[in-house]
Amino acid sequence: MVRLLARFVGVSQRIQLANALPQAYRDILALHTTVEKAAADAGLDPRLIELVKIRASQLNGCAFCLDMHAREARKLGEDERRIYLLDAWRETDLYTDAERAALALTEAMTTLPSTRDVPDDVYRQALEVFTEEQYTAVAWAAAVINAFNRLGVTSRKPLPRT
Known part of the structure; x- marks a missing residue:
């Protein structure tokens, strides 16, 4: 029993939830594909996503x-400096109005457990720069990455070797 418990509480020994329920993981990957297509169809720059x-x-x-996603952003031509400074996006002029609206919406959706709201000003800011289809795609992209994050953090999913 102790050996079994130690296996599940160790840093590198967590159950990999994607592997433990592969059909559910395939379903979330399919959702991700649907959202990526909606973002492309809405004319959103993949770097924004x-x-x-x-x-x-x-x-x-x-x-x-x-x-x-930092690797993917670089492959898409995203500037390293913008990736490094993303945590301080409000403090720079490196991001467009659309990116700022997307980031504000993403932050509001990601912190829902503590804030319990997407403020009206964040919603309005997004609607000022996005069409309904674009807004929908950005919101869904934020929702899907939050789901993936919760699986990755809970599993402590290891980084690839390179």
Whole structure:
């Protein structure tokens, strides 16, 4: 019993939830694909969506997702400086109005457990720069990355070797 318990509470010995219920993980991957397509169909820059994923992952402390989405953002041509400064996006002029609206919405949605609200000003700011389809895609992207973050953090999903 002690050996079994030690296996599940150790840092590197957590149950990998994606592997433990593979159909559910495939379903969330399918949802992710649907949201990515909606974002593309709405004309959103894929780099904006990656910034959303990185910011939520920063707030949730998901190392696996941070690593993956920073890499993906770089592959899409995102500037390293903007990735490094994302945690302080309000303090710089490096981000567009649309990116600022997406980041504010992402932060509000990610911190719902403590704030229990997406403030009206955040909602209005997003509607000023996004169409309904774009707003919907950004909100869904934030929701999906938060789900992935919760699985990754709970499992302490290990980083890839390279």
